[in-house]
Amino acid sequence: MFVNNAGMSLNGGTLENSASEIEAIIALNITAAARLAIAAGKAFGARGKGAIVNIASVLALAPEQFEGVYSGSKAFLLNLSHALAVNGREKGFHVQAVLPGATRTEIWERSGKDIDAFPAEMVMSADDLVDAALTGLDRGEEVTIPPLADEGQWKAYYAARLAMGPNLSRRDVAERYRASEAV
Numbered sequence: 001m002f003v004n005n006a007g008m009s010l011n012g013g014t015l016e017n018s019a020s021e022i023e024a025i026i027a028l029n030i031t032a033a034a035r036l037a038i039a040a041g042k043a044f045g046a047r048g049k050g051a052i053v054n055i056a057s058v059l060a061l062a063p064e065q066f067e068g069v070y071s072g073s074k075a076f077l078l079n080l081s082h083a084l085a086v087n088g089r090e091k092g093f094h095v096q097a098v099l100p101g102a103t104r105t106e107i108w109e110r111s112g113k114d115i116d117a118f119p120a121e122m123v124m125s126a127d128d129l130v131d132a133a134l135t136g137l138d139r140g141e142e143v144t145i146p147p148l149a150d151e152g153q154w155k156a157y158y159a160a161r162l163a164m165g166p167n168l169s170r171r172d173v174a175e176r177y178r179a180s181e182a183v
């Protein structure tokens, strides 16, 4: 099993971070995460077994709520997980993306934020998060969202995305974009 956990967030809002801070988060949350997950996928694919656990974030689904490079890096990891899961199904390994909400860890202090500023009911303990992630893995989930009480919300979102799939690459321009229609 490979757990792709290392990650960081940034101190400021989307317009407040320096070029070097943006590069540092992309190097860790995207470049390293992708290289490690793909290396693990190659090794597990050759063995026909194994599991990759990618620690993403609920912010992959809620970019409006936080700094955009962090949430974008987690959307990247969720996207990569969906793609790798297809490879995993073909080659015999499992891929799980875990989407924690706010969790009481050192990441907040490290990025200059106060986790205690959140309402207590929004913050999960790391122990509960890890237990839930492992339960999700036991359930064979490809996406585990420990704080989401109504699993149907995720299923509806996922189904809506898949339903768009056959319509996303066409010879014909959609009617609303045709010049004659726009006049």
Ligand SMILES: NC(=O)c1ccc[n+]([C@@H]2O[C@H](COP(=O)([O-])OP(=O)(O)OC[C@H]3O[C@@H](n4cnc5c(N)ncnc54)[C@H](OP(=O)(O)O)[C@@H]3O)[C@@H](O)[C@H]2O)c1
Pocket: 004, 005, 006, 007, 008, 009, 028, 055, 056, 057, 058, 099, 100, 101, 102, 103, 104, 105, 106, 107, 108, 110
């Ligand atoms: N806490 C939350 O609210 C929350 C919510 C959603 C998702 N997540 C995600 O959960 C994962 C774990 O974060 P955490 O909350 O447990 O934060 P954390 O307590 O700050 O732990 C971060 C981990 O990443 C490692 N790391 C940081 N920079 C690194 C680097 N440049 N190279 C190698 N390793 C590095 C740290 O290793 P060292 O200790 O050796 O520095 C540590 O093990 C992250 O991917 C984070 O984005 C967290």
